[in-house]
Amino acid sequence: IKNVVTILLTFTICRIIVSEGLTVDQTLTEILHIGLEGEVSTEAAKLEAASLDFGRLSSKGETIAVVRPASANDVARVVKAAYKWQQYFAVSARGHGHSINGQADTRMKGVVIEMGKGGVGIKGPLVWEKEMYVDVWGGELWIHVLKATLEYGLAPMSWTDYLYLSVGGTLSNGGISGQTFNHGPQISNVFELDVVTGKGEVLTCSEDRNSDLFHSVLGGLGQFGIITRARIALQPAPQRVRWIRALYSNFSTFCKDQEFLISLHGKPASQRFDYVEGFVIVDEGLINNWRSSFFSPSNPVKISSLNADGGVLYCLEVTKNYHQGNADSVDEEIQALLKKLDFIDTSVFTTDVPYVDFLDRVHKAELKLRSKGLWDVPHPWLNLFVPKSRIEDFDKGVFKGILGNKTSGPILIYPMNKNKWDHRSSAVTPDEEVFYLVAFLRSALDAETLEHLTNQNRQILGFCHDSKIGVKQYLPHYTTMQEWMDHFGDKWTQFNAMKMQFDPQRILATGQRIFHFEV
Ligand code: FAD
Structure with a gap:
């Protein structure tokens, strides 16, 4: 009425x-x-x-x-x-x-x-301790979800690298990070949503209720409704994190090790890492970059001293979560895993931080960049999912080819398992069991650099197209209907029908x- x-x-x-x-x-x-x-x-x-x-x-x-x-x-x-x-x-x-x-x-x-920027009526996260989930407003930032759930010793399982993103925003895309290989993207860790559809109805949806809407909205780029509430799965939160980086000069070896590590998904926690990521280093400047403050300034890494393959180095980044009580066994578990890897012997860097500090790591970098006026600048980012079978071609053509030796920002690279993505969601991934995220996270401090990087993005996409690499854009951006139809491929008919x-x-x-x- x-x-x-x-x-x-x-x-x-x-x-x-x-x-x-x-x-x-x-x-x-x-x-x-x-x-x-x-x-x-x-x-x-x-x-x-x-x-x-x-x-x-x-x-x-x-x-x-x-x-x-x-x-x-x-x-x-x-x-x-x-x-x-x-x-x-x-x-x-x-x-x-x-x-x-x-x-x-x-x-x-x-x-x-x-x-x-929800107004006065919007409530903070509501944690259901026994049921192990949390109900959150669609505009809530993940950092607030983390802080609210930690009060109960709980936390979501799947994250993004940066927590000042909204729940509705990342669920409209996927929400990925180094935990994705094991827990799937954030859209694989949602029990229920309240959604305002394009007709203005408020519908609750889940696997069992309005399931078409539920699956469409997850990864649906905001096309089917506005998420006003999400019910997110929780698990017991660890207290601390061992955070390890190791360098590789050979791309095949680097990929082999990353792929081995993600193949351990589903194993007991003691037999795998909790997070697997990595990045590409094509210029020494990157060592001092916003994501690389990790390397000790008193122990600078010189690419030239490491015999890099084609001038490019690759850095594996892994973590192990633990509680204070099992700090000893964690060392053994880490050693057992590291023994199976083939990184450059002298290149292992380890640090140990509280769980919150690890998850909130990019915000620290943000504050540093803000203080130098380097945050609110143009960001011509490009995020691609590259099928495993073509990642070496991508390396040759892009990292060792198109990029040159100046990247203007970090380049992340890490693989994930397709079977952790629900094929009924709207999210689009390559047609292979294992695929890599390659993220070019660049900043342009002047118009010339912006033009250069924008052209380079076009060149990279052109190279992938001409070489038929079968990439899919993550956080996609297209300007024609045909490109969108190609992007969605088999999913387009359903996407259109749901619209x-x-x-x-x-x-x-x-x-x-x-x-x-x-x-
Ligand atoms: P917005 O930019 O505000 O919105 C994005 C889209 O979602 C829009 O179409 C909007 O209309 C729609 N939308 C927003 N809210 C809702 C809602 N409640 N219901 C329905 N639709 C909605 N992504 C990752 O997966 N992993 C990362 O590690 C990661 N790191 C990042 C680090 C930084 C510094 C930045 C800037 C981005 C990063 N991202 C990452 C990308 C990020 O997930 C997406 O840009 C996401 O869309 C941002 O969330 P937002 O809340 O700012 O969304």
């Missing part, structure tokens, strides 16, 4: 306002003001901020209002207004705006819902440019 009254009121009010000669934009924001418990703003500074993301590569600036919701009902009211409104306007959820290419913007006339079912007016997440590729 409340909903019917709200809709009737909305239409009555909108007719009155239109008849008084206001513009459509004014009418719309008036309606949003009247109907919501949260805040609506049309302040120019807020509109501009809502269009700007971490990538700083594009800002379309067509947003006409920013909403800070006080509840899931607020989100539903905005979407319903858009669904029913005579003139088209788009609605995009914005988590923490850490996209690269304007994905959280509307890119056309529309409203941005600031999920990451018609859950967002038939194509209102949601237009910044992804999937169904509005021309904008």
Whole structure:
């Protein structure tokens, strides 16, 4: 009854306002003001901020209002207004705006819902200790999820490298890090969601309930609904982390060892590492880079002294979680695993940190970069999933070819197991059992570098296309419908059908440019 009254009121009010000669934009924001418990703003500074993301590569600036919701009902009211409104306007959820290419913007006339800035009515994470899960608001940052669950000695199992990302934002993509080989991406660790669909309905979904919506939304790039609540699996949290890095000069050996380590998924914790990542070093500058403060300044690593293969080094990064009580056995377990690997003998670097410090490691680097004015700069990032069978070709063509010896940021590389990804989700991965994430995380401090790196990204994609490497973009960005269809491959028909079912007016997440590729 409340909903019917709200809709009737909305239409009555909108007719009155239109008849008084206001513009459509004014009418719309008036309606949003009247109907919501949260805040609506049309302040120019807020509109501009809502269009700007971490990538700083594009800002379309067509947003006409920013909403800070006080509840899931607020989100539903905005979407319903858009669904029913005579003139088209788009609605995009914005988590923490850490996209690269304007994905959280509307890119056309529309409203941005600031999920990451939930208003007074939004509650913090609710931990269900016995059931081992936590219910969180869709705009909650992962750092807050971690801190809330640790109070119960619990924590989620699958992470991203950086925790100042929203739950709804990473679940719309995948959410990957060094734990993915063992626990799957974050989208494989969700029990239930509340979602506001493109029709403005609030639906609870899970494996057993509205399962089409559940699977579509996970990795669904915001196309089917706005996640207002997620129920995330928990496990007992460790206290400390042994954090180990070791260098390789030979790419095949590096890959063989990484692949061996991820093949240990599902083994008892004592027989595997908890986290497996790695990175590529093509210039010595990287040793002093934001992710590499790990190497001791008093013991600098010289690539030249390590006989690097084609001038490129590869660094394995692994961790082992433990409790204070079993610190001794952890050393033995680590030694047993390291013995099976083939890194450069003298190149093992170990440190030991509290669990929170390890998970929150990139934030420390962020603070350093911010203090030097190096954080809020353009980031022409490129993230690719590369099938295992072609990773050596990728190494030759890209790391030892296209890149040259200046990368302008870290390049991550680590493999994961496809069987840890639910094939029913919308996320897209290569068609092989093992595939690698290769992430070019670059910063451009001036226009020339930005152009250079953007061209290089194009060259890398061109090389993969011409060599038929079969890569899939992670956090994908395309500008034509054909590219999106190629990206989704077999999943496109289902993706399209679910769009018609859950967002038939194509209102949601237009910044992804999937169904509005021309904008
Ligand atoms: P936004 O950029 O705000 O939104 C992204 C998309 O999700 C948009 O289309 C938006 O409309 C949609 N969306 C947002 N909230 C919701 C919601 N509640 N419901 C439905 N749709 C929604 N990713 C990894 O997987 N692993 C990493 O280790 C990792 N590290 C990163 C480190 C940094 C420094 C940065 C900047 C990004 C990193 N990412 C990583 C990428 C990150 O996961 C994505 O950019 C993610 O989208 C960011 O979350 P956000 O909350 O900022 O989302």
